[in-house]
Amino acid sequence: MNQSVIIEQLxxxxxxxxxxxxxxxxxxxxxxxxxxxPPLSREEAENYWRNxxxxxxVLLVAKVDGHIAGTVQLQxxxxxxxxxxxxxxxxxxxxxxxxxxxxxxxxxxxxxxxxKENRSLLVLDTREGDSSNxxxxxxxxxxxxxxxxxxxSADGGLDATMIYYKIxxx
Numbered sequence: 125m126n127q128s129v130i131i132e133q134l135x136x137x138x139x140x141x142x143x144x145x146x147x148x149x150x151x152x153x154x155x156x157x158x159x160x161x162p163p164l165s166r167e168e169a170e171n172y173w174r175n176x177x178x179x180x181x182v183l184l185v186a187k188v189d190g191h192i193a194g195t196v197q198l199q200x201x202x203x204x205x206x207x208x209x210x211x212x213x214x215x216x217x218x219x220x221x222x223x224x225x226x227x228x229x230x231x232x233x234x235x236x237x238x239x240k241e242n243r244s245l246l247v248l249d250t251r252e253g254d255s256s257n258x259x260x261x262x263x264x265x266x267x268x269x270x271x272x273x274x275x276x277s278a279d280g281g282l283d284a285t286m287i288y289y290k291i292x293x294x
Contacts, residue, residue, distance in 0.1 A: 127188045129226055131233045134183045137173050143192045144185075145169035151216045157251035157275050157283065158214050182237050186217075186226045193221035196230040198237055210238050212248040215256065227256075231263050235292055245291055251275060252284040265290045 137144060145166055152164045160168070176183055182198040194217035200210045212234055217226050238246055250256045252270060261267070265288035274285035 129229060130187045131229060132185050132187060134185055137177055140192060141170055141173050144173045147192055147216055147218055148172065150219060154219060162278050184230055184233055186230055188221060193218050194226040194230055196234050198234040200241060208243060209245040209247065210243045212246055227259050228263060239292060245289060247289045249285045249287050252286050257286060260288050
């Protein structure tokens with residue numbers, strides 16, 4: 125990476141709602157399977173982000189030159205029998221910053237926070253065939269299985285999702 129990447133944990137999205145919404149709209153338009161279908165309206169994107177901050181969600185952003193280049197969420201399980209686990213969700217990298225290690229750095233930071241939160245199991249899911257599968261396996265996630273017909277795609281088809289996990293030490 126030529127430009128320095130700064131990872132920041134956000135407790136409020138007010139200052140960043142416009143940039144976060146633009147990022148979400150862009151990755152959905154680009155085909156990311158993160159729970160939305162194109163076209164995603166600005167209102168939908170902003171409503172989504174307004175509901176993200178909570179005591180159970182750690183929101184990390186990667187910034188390059190003061191602008192958001194990527195984001196990921198660490199969703200801490202609040203159930204009594206799940207206090208040892210968390211889910212990695214909504215890993216997104218702006219198309220201008222892909223293939224520069226930003227996703228990897230975000231994943232590493234999320235894992236570090238999970239350790240500090242005394243979490244020993246991380247889980248995530250991603251669409252079968254997406255390049256994110258390579259990233260997740262390269263940072264130590266193991267494939268638990270595949271669920272067919274899990275998510276609808278923009279063309280109306282149904283795609284399988286791959287379920288991954290990683291056991292981390294405290």
